[in-house]
Amino acid sequence: MGSDAPLSADKxxxxxxxxxxxxxxxxxxxxxxxxxxVQNAGVVCKLPRRVIGELGGPETERVRTAxxxxxxxxxxxxxxxxxxxxxxxxxxxxxxxxxxxxAEHEVEKTDAILAGLAIQYVRDxxxxxxxxLTDDKPARKGIENAVRAQGYTxxxxxxxxxxxxxxxxxxxxxxI
Amino acid sequence: xxxxxxxxxxxGGIDALDPPxxxxxxxxxxxxETLAQNAPRLETVVQLLNHPALARVYVYVCYWGxxxxxxxxxxxxxxxxxxxxxxxxxxxxxxxxxxxxxRPQQLTADPIIIVEQYVPIVxxxxxxxALALQEIDEDVEYFIDRYGIGKLIAALRGAGxxxxxxxxxxxxxxxxxxxxxxxxMIIYALKPVLAVGRxxxxxxxxxxxxxxxxxxxxxxxxxxxxxxxxxxxxx
Numbered sequence: 001m002g003s004d005a006p007l008s009a010d011k012x013x014x015x016x017x018x019x020x021x022x023x024x025x026x027x028x029x030x031x032x033x034x035x036x037x038v039q040n041a042g043v044v045c046k047l048p049r050r051v052i053g054e055l056g057g058p059e060t061e062r063v064r065t066a067x068x069x070x071x072x073x074x075x076x077x078x079x080x081x082x083x084x085x086x087x088x089x090x091x092x093x094x095x096x097x098x099x100x101x102x103a104e105h106e107v108e109k110t111d112a113i114l115a116g117l118a119i120q121y122v123r124d125x126x127x128x129x130x131x132x133l134t135d136d137k138p139a140r141k142g143i144e145n146a147v148r149a150q151g152y153t154x155x156x157x158x159x160x161x162x163x164x165x166x167x168x169x170x171x172x173x174x175x176i
Numbered sequence: 177x178x179x180x181x182x183x184x185x186x187x188g189g190i191d192a193l194d195p196p197x198x199x200x201x202x203x204x205x206x207x208x209e210t211l212a213q214n215a216p217r218l219e220t221v222v223q224l225l226n227h228p229a230l231a232r233v234y235v236y237v238c239y240w241g242x243x244x245x246x247x248x249x250x251x252x253x254x255x256x257x258x259x260x261x262x263x264x265x266x267x268x269x270x271x272x273x274x275x276x277x278x279r280p281q282q283l284t285a286d287p288i289i290i291v292e293q294y295v296p297i298v299x300x301x302x303x304x305x306a307l308a309l310q311e312i313d314e315d316v317e318y319f320i321d322r323y324g325i326g327k328l329i330a331a332l333r334g335a336g337x338x339x340x341x342x343x344x345x346x347x348x349x350x351x352x353x354x355x356x357x358x359x360x361m362i363i364y365a366l367k368p369v370l371a372v373g374r375x376x377x378x379x380x381x382x383x384x385x386x387x388x389x390x391x392x393x394x395x396x397x398x399x400x401x402x403x404x405x406x407x408x409x410x411x
Contacts, residue, residue, distance in 0.1 A: 018345050021360040054356045100343050108346035108356070137341030137392075167394065173368045174312065175396070176236055176252065176305065 006131060006159045009042035012121045014114055015072070016134035017054040020047075022161045026065045033165040038071045045072040045133075048117060050110050078116040084123060084150065085116030091149050092116075092142030099138035111139045115146040122155045129155045133164065196294035220269045221290055224304055225325065232308035233262045234285055237272050238301050239376040241284040248283075289379045298329070298383055302373035306332050306366055315365040319358065327352055328362075333383060335363040336370055340387035371396055 007013060023031040038045060045066065047055075052074055055063050066072035078085035092115035097104040114132055122130045132143055140158045147156045204210065224231040236252060237243055249259045263283060266272035275282040290299040306328055310317040320328055334348035343351075349359030371393040373380050381388045 017356070018360050021345075021364050024364070054360070056357055096344060099341070100347060102343075102347065106347065106350070108344065108350060110356075111344050111346050136338070136344040136346075139344050173371065173394065175368045175372050176232060176239075176308070176312075 005041070006157065006163050007037060007041035007043050008128070010128035011043070011131050012125060012127050012129075013038075013043050013045050013131045013133065014075075014117055014121065015045040015047055015051070016114060016132070016136070016139070017051040017110075018135040019133050019161055020051075020055050020062055020066075022135050023062070023165075026062055030161075030165060031062065034161070035066070035069070035071060037164050044070065046075045046121075047072055048075055048077055048110075048113060050077055050113065054110065075117070077113055078120045082116070082120055085120045088119040088146040088150055089113055089116035091146040092139070095142035095145040096138045099141055111136065112142060114139065115143040118143060118147065118156050119150055119152065122152050129157065132156065132158045133161070134158065135161050200294070216270065217288075217290075220271055221288065221299060223265075223269055224271075225299075225307065228308045228310050230262055230265060231304045232311050233259070234266055234271055235301055235305045235308055237266070237283050238285040238287050239305075239372060242275070242282040244280040244282060246280060287378055289382060291382055300373075300379040300382055301377045302369060302380055302383055303329055303332065305373060305377075306369045309365065309369060313365050315361050319354075319362045319365070322358075323354065327354070331359070331362045332366055332369065334359070335366040336384045336387055336391060338363055339367070339370060339392050340384075340390040341392070342387060342390075367393065 019034075023034045025031060047063070052058055052063060058064060058067060058074065063072070067074070078089070080086065089112040093104055093107045093112040096102075096107045096111055100107075114134065118130045118132050121127070132140075134140055134143070137160075140160065143156070143158045147153055147158075224234060232252060233248060233254075236248060245256075245259050245263055248254065248263070249256055252259075254262070263272060263274070266285070267274050271288070272283050272285045275284070287301045288299070288304075290297060292298075306316070307320070307325060310320050316328070319331065330352045331348070331354075334343065334352060337343040338345055338348060345360045345363055346356050348363065349356040352359070354362075370391060373383075374388065374391060374393060375396055384391075
């Protein structure tokens, strides 16, 4: 789904915590590649407050660097009274439960929240669309299902880290 | 007595008294000579579990052997004396074979496996690799310091399920009872273990019977057969 260039300045980009763990510390080549992909596209990554908490707070080095350099910002979770967002989160939760063979109440709240946020952003903001970045396949599928169910298929795209900075060449990992 | 598998402790142990069926032990298994044969094997594994630096050399030789000591020195960034000390210990323990007929000597190691379904315990080169990573990775070191080896193995299994798309990282956190931050951190830290284990550990499937061929991991460049010594340890 989506066009060939996943990131563009006219879209809102929501980012899950695992992306920031996957890119590692600011000294890491993956971090640098991610930063230049984001900056070249003229994008400011939106990090939900819950996600910031998971990352260890806004003072954690990798978060602080992104905030200071102006390519990330903190946003609030969707309002618990926003019907569309709640419905989307519910669909995402059901999908994740199904994908992982778990009961719905076993699904972590934050895994489902991005779907609600994505719907809220695309509905309320006059942007060209919303991009969600997450490295979790079941969560990705959850967002895609929620988007489809609510009819925003063309406006919301979900990507993993590899879609942004390319496949990990393997030789960048210290193996042993 | 009914086994109570719901009472698995976060460290992977089982809380309840859950003895295996009596018939797993028989006269044959309990023969003094059989037990005597197993004794050194138990000892070697205990040695590896207690000495991650030693386990690191063992896993390297096991995965990339035959190798010569200078290669170990260079790739693992060890001093000459430490390298020879570890190699001697591994040879004494019977874990590494030394071929002195060539110069330099060539080392090889057979992969070991211990599976005990009643506890449960599974120890394979992949598990030893995860353990050994604490020597070079501060995230793994932190995790083991805080939670122990049992939970590291649980995290390794969770990491495998995650890269196979069978679970989310937050679910792993919940399953093994660690903070979400810690789960995400350890899952990425263990990725090299999975990528290498899939290629080199013949017993990889014992840990991942269900998902070993579904993992989305980088393909390793195996042209020279071994990792480069200059890789950046930062992730």
